Amino acid sequence: MPSAVPFVGPEAQERDRGAAFKARLGANESLFGPSPRAITAMQEAAAEIWKYGDAGSHELRNALAASLGVASENVLVGEGIDGLLGYLVRLLVAPGDAVVTSEGAYPTFNYHVAGYGGVLHKVPYRDDHEDPVALFAKAAEVDAKLVYLANPDNPMGSWHEGAALIAALDDLPEGALLLLDEAYIEFAPDGTSPALDVEDPRVIRMRTFSKAHGMAGARVGYAIGAADLIRSFDKIRNHFGMNRTAQIGALAALNDADWLARVKQDVALAKGRIAQIARDNGLEPLPSATNFVAVDCGADGAFARRVLEELVRLGVFVRMPFVPPQDRCIRISAGRPQDLDVLEQALPVALSAARE
Amino acid sequence: MPSAVPFVGPEAQERDRGAAFKARLGANESLFGPSPRAITAMQEAAAEIWKYGDAGSHELRNALAASLGVASENVLVGEGIDGLLGYLVRLLVAPGDAVVTSEGAYPTFNYHVAGYGGVLHKVPYRDDHEDPVALFAKAAEVDAKLVYLANPDNPMGSWHEGAALIAALDDLPEGALLLLDEAYIEFAPDGTSPALDVEDPRVIRMRTFSKAHGMAGARVGYAIGAADLIRSFDKIRNHFGMNRTAQIGALAALNDADWLARVKQDVALAKGRIAQIARDNGLEPLPSATNFVAVDCGADGAFARRVLEELVRLGVFVRMPFVPPQDRCIRISAGRPQDLDVLEQALPVALSAARE
Structure with a gap:
């Protein structure tokens, strides 16, 4: 390794x-x-750091679900997108399994795939955009378990309309899951996030408090997906892994539109x-x-x-x-x-x- | 699973x-x-939570090493002992590998072993103490990769003198690593922690800010061991997994004797x-x-x-x-x-x- x-x-x-x-x-x-409200909430919670955080991030999870219009069972709070990426790769990728991403996309995803013995297949960007059509075609070719796509993209800042992604999804092969990294979604034009049923088994999304919410140091990310898939994280996640103050700060940030x-x-x-x-x-x-x-x-x-x-x-x-x-x-x-x-x-x- | x-x-x-x-x-x-100093430090750092924490927990790691009288290369800071246990099991335990612990000892360790496909072998407590002699004999019998021992013990609160552990270590089989969980060591009598060379390849210790330092909600643990073993965590750990405020609070706590x-x-x-x-x-x-x-x-x-x-x-x-x-x-x-x-x-x- x-x-x-x-x-x-x-x-x-x-x-x-x-x-x-x-x-x-x-x-x-x-x-x-x-948010100044998040700062105050974290300052007020500092003296109570002797308590373990809630293992289910119950309040934050419910608040996220409500804000997204989905059930709590469709949301998992975790230690930043980086932590959630690690859990997802561990859940889905066995040694030798194929995984598809773009050449030059998020290296931490690649790090986790390599760490769990997955075999990365990369497709080039097209006009400085990640290329969903090529990604899904490659996934079919190599029988991928997992496909990574950031929308909007990092490091180029480019993006696809949600409707275009939905159309492209028709060619995602059976048995492959699309990991849609929406870390930057709050900055994108309306319609950038595809309007999919949260129970659609083809896609899991990941979002974060690190970017628009200004809490990178807190390590709070969340996954949104089908309840069955979300539940499976409970088999492997670090149940008491969340910083308690981060949970409280994120909740306050979420409430400060x-x-x-x-x-x-x-x-x-x-x-x-x-x-x-x-x-x-x-x-x-x-x-x-x-x-x-x-x-x-x-x-x-x-x-x-x-x-x-x-x-x-x-x-x-x-x-x-x-x-x-x-x-x-x-x-x-x-x-x-x-x-x-x-x-x-x-x-x-x-x-x-x-x-x- | x-x-x-x-x-x-x-x-x-x-x-x-x-x-x-x-x-x-x-x-x-x-x-x-x-520590009130830790509270103040965390409150003062709250507004800077927009920054990712230092990936190497550099200052905290150096301070821990200095306080322990070892090199920084012998110390790894991670997301609580629970997080570090997961990393260690992942590093050492392949599916089917034998692991030894006590019947009734820390379930989160067992959870990680099961999650990575290890086969747990358990030995009973002896007079409400974990039994190093029986643990190491079992390790020899099943060719264990990893042996878990908490000293002092949770949930019984019992403990062994460090010298007794050192004597017992003679029977730890070649190829097995002793994971010595010292989460409660600050409360134990002097001499409870075995006086071993930090480069002794037979043992890795884990300690925490969750107990005596009163920061369970912060998720700050650390491992102490041979530099080669400590370095190997870099292949799999979540490099930006530490909460920045937790790093700062732990450093302040460490400095408040x-x-x-x-x-x-x-x-x-x-x-x-x-x-x-x-x-x-x-x-x-x-x-x-x-x-x-x-x-x-x-x-x-x-x-x-x-x-x-x-x-x-x-x-x-x-x-x-x-x-x-x-x-x-x-x-x-x-x-x-x-x-x-x-x-x-x-x-x-x-x-x-x-x-x-």
Whole structure:
């Protein structure tokens, strides 16, 4: 089994470079922060951390189900999407089983598949979009147990209309489950999430409090799917794995629709400014339905990597896609005005250093 | 795979009975709470929950290593002992592999072994103590990959001197790893933890912030062992699985030795009072090196279960051992004076109802 780690975190990079980042725009965290109500709820709950969290995340699960218009039995709360991905792969993928994803899609999913002995088959992006038609065709070809698709996509920010996904699903082979990663769905246009019956056995969705709700450090994700499938997680999940304060904070965040609306507005503004900064430097911002912008640096992966390294050197934490031709881009998270001021100053410097 | 969950949490029991518990003495949580410094640190960090936690828990790991007098490479921070148990079983136990534990020991360990297809072999307690000699003999007999031993023990509260464990280790067969669960070690007499070289490849220890540090809801545990073994967790662990506020709170708790000393004193007093309450009711408290007391109800498991059910009915959350003859006992966590007042009032009522 490979010892490789899916990501190097910004703190590890800061230790390597011996200085803190001035702008933390690399992990698609929400620099706008969590709901003030969530902050207060977590502060008030701090002294009660001596209690184990509720093993069923009962209140949060019920509130999520109500907000989604599904039964509680269709929702599972877990330790972030990363944790839920691990559980799902363990449930469905035996050594040698085929799994399909896109070349350059979420590496933590690949990490779990490799860890459980699954065999990954990858299809390329098509015009910077994940390609459901090709993914499902590949699944049929290799008899896949599981297909990964993020909508909207990370790292490109592209997306498909829900109706297009539903149409494509006709070609998902029997016996394959579509894992639809909707981590960024709150930022996407209406209709991006496919309007499927929650009991449709072909699809499980995963969502998170890490992005729009600004709680990446809390590790709260949730899966939405058929009750039978959701129940099967109980055979393997870490029943007392949820942080109690995170459960309480997430519930408060879920109940603060105003904050979510404001974050979405702030993110839209920030993406506009990132796009403008990119254009001012002769670079091309890609359309995005997420809280980040993939910026086409106008050359190959080696050039984009030089730009990235210069930005990091200048104190701007960013990341980039892993594979060509998407690796012509760098990926910049939506930030506050002060974060984007740092970006605005650093980008021309980084570009000119990268061109030397 | 069985659908059974290792434990029913108190919140689920409260929902079933339609009322909150008056005294929460069933999960060996620390009712004395976490260090005030940890509370403050977590409150101050609440607004920064938008950041992912450090994937390596770098600061906490270094601080733990320093406090233990070992290298950072010998320490792994993870999502509670429960999470670390799951990782270790996954690393070492393939389907069909033999694993040895005590009949009636920690069910969450058994849950993970069953979940990864291991075959559990159990040896009985001996005089209410786990029996290292019998455990290691059984390991040799079945060619075990992994042996579980809690010292001090849960649910009985008994313990072995570290020197006795070291002597017994001579009979641990080649190829078997001893998983030494030291969740309650802070409450035990000096010398309970065996003075072994941390690079001894025969043993991995696990400890936690859930008990003496009063942070069960935070999910922070750590493993201590040979650097090679610790490194292997990196192949499978959820790299961004730690709650950021929990990392910060645990570090603050670790640095508050005064609070820990005070909790140990409070726990000692509480155990004395539980023992007295038991004796006042004609029951026999067992010696304990933990933060709970196993109380011998003086008859069989059916009787102890009736006592437990009556206590629960009266609003006192307690648990009990699962198998005879240990199931003649109920297990009562150390609580604050007000918690033990509730116990003192309820126990005679519960006993007389159980005797009807």
